Amino acid sequence: MRGGVWWSIGSGASIFILNEPWLYNGEVISSEIPGAYFVRNFTINSLMNLYDKSWNKQVIRQVFSADIADKILHTPLIHQVEEDKIIWKAERHGRYSVHNAYRLCVTELVDSSYNWRSWYWSGIWKLKVPPKVKNLVWRMCCGCLPTRVRLLNKRVVCPTNFASCDSNNENLMHVFFDCPFAIQVWHKTRLWSSIQHAISTTTSTTDAIFSLLEQLFVDVSQRLTTIFLSIWKHRNFRVWDNATKTSVMVAERARNMVVDWQMLLLPLHQMGINSLHRHKRYKCNNDAAFSSHFNRTCISICIYDSDGTFVLAKTVTYPCIVSVDVGEALSLH
């Protein structure tokens, strides 16, 4: 728990200098540092200029060693925060939840690198396809799609054959790439040659899928993944409803799914451009930029009138680096 919190600095009057996670990124000044004895009873407001809520550089440089002083001076003091508060750092809104505690544990506190594989996961998530398609591909690549081979492995009682073609080995490779029905679908959609190539150059089904996602154009990958879903659906219909469809229908269903989904996304793309042309109101665009070299956050404000003519621009500089969200919020302020 202690590893997951930090202070949001208001007045600083209730935060002790030593052993409290108030530095940037929740770091702590240890009570082991030389000279700690002299600051042990002080709170951090004694390091600030109270009239404008900034760090008192002179005092900080005198009291602390250079590296600690740098860390203090890099810690943002935000004027709008009024009260000293402990916040939960794993979540943007600062409230504690088990979900985030778990995420913090697996990313920071526990070494879970043995669990990671350097596969091209973003190749799945960046596709513009319905979420159920991404979910299916993800399950295929994780190896948690309940094919009969996997179910039998987990001692689930079920038939051993594959519903579509009575093969006795219903695994990923068979359902999606080996079964005559699947091959028919791939031929119909003209993807078979790419798939053959991917299978022949890799050692596992998962590797083949990732290599396809990496090599194909995005729109082709989108077709490919929706066809996966369509084939899996076909398999499920066979198993549960004993319904049969032709390979043409399976290919067609996938094609429609891609088209429908892209139609849905269309209005979103046009949103930003349209709002440029609105009448009789001033418009104010703002943005934030960060420079780690100068240790600065800068905010820009541009005002236009209703015809889009430039009226005024302004820039403001803060002497510290804050997170992107805080920077964007400051620019609105």
Next chain:
Amino acid sequence: MDFEKESKLTSDTFLSTRNDSSEFGSIISSCRSLFSSFFSNSRVEFVRRQANTVAHALAREATFLASPAVYYDIPNCIETLIINETL
């Protein structure tokens, strides 16, 4: 006045009524009270990054300036962008 943000999180949080205990939340709630007292005829909305290029370029430029600046004429660094946008 219409305030256009390219940060979806900022504009959404601003428009929602949820309470937020982080630093980000404190700034947003301070923005809300500022708006209700001085900018009652204003609104905040989200725009795509492509529509915010001028503000973006100016902010980048501003990282080289140590102090705040106000421009009544179009500053050099964004002149071409503005001309392109009005065309």
